[in-house]
Amino acid sequence: MELKQGGMTVSEYAAKFEDLCRFAPHYNTMEAEKDKCVKFENMMRPDIKQLISFSEIRNFPTLVNKSRIYDKDSKAKANYYKAVNEKKGKDLGRGKPYGRGGGRKPDEGGSSGGRGGGSRDCPICGVPGHRVFMCPKKAGRCFKCGDPSHKADQCPKGVVCFNCKEAGHKSNVCKKPRVAGGKVF
Numbered sequence: 009m010e011l012k013q014g015g016m017t018v019s020e021y022a023a024k025f026e027d028l029c030r031f032a033p034h035y036n037t038m039e040a041e042k043d044k045c046v047k048f049e050n051m052m053r054p055d056i057k058q059l060i061s062f063s064e065i066r067n068f069p070t071l072v073n074k075s076r077i078y079d080k081d082s083k084a085k086a087n088y089y090k091a092v093n094e095k096k097g098k099d100l101g102r103g104k105p106y107g108r109g110g111g112r113k114p115d116e117g118g119s120s121g122g123r124g125g126g127s128r129d130c131p132i133c134g135v136p137g138h139r140v141f142m143c144p145k146k147a148g149r150c151f152k153c154g155d156p157s158h159k160a161d162q163c164p165k166g167v168v169c170f171n172c173k174e175a176g177h178k179s180n181v182c183k184k185p186r187v188a189g190g191k192v193f
């Protein structure tokens with residue numbers, strides 16, 4: 009059985025999945041509930057799969073319900089931010105004492121690093137449409153160095169001890185005696 013969610017909602021995908029399961033007797037037993045859930049997860053859109061699969065939900069109705077709720081909420085969130093960004097675009101230039109135009113155009117680059125509108129590419133994978141913390145290439149990896157073997161709070165790279173000023177460890181695990189600093193009043 010090979011069915012991918014694609015552009016379907018979770019409800020539509022679940023209905024088609026259940027319909028196809030009638031022709032696959034293996035998925036219709038209680039012992040196969042786990043396999044059915046894994047198969048359903050694996051063919052979901054990556055954004056939903058990323059959030060749902062780590063929960064390891066192995067009850068099919070629960071899995072469908074949680075996935076449906078996430079899908080509905082993420083669409084509502086996207087619509088909200090789309091409306092906010094459209095409103096920001098309409099309000100640009102209103103009430104400014106200087107004339108319209110003459111400023112920097114959005115496609116000329118030179119962003120000041122603020123919260124501007126527009127579609128930007130993800131700095132991790134270069135694909136637009138998602139933020140760094142939702143990047144599929146970053147999932148389960150250290151946010152500092154990208155290593156999948158640890159998280160950012162345990163990253164040995166880039167950590168400098170405030171006590172001895174050496175790289176590779178933090179001051180709370182430093183073997184050297186603490187340096188007493190003077191207090192300025």
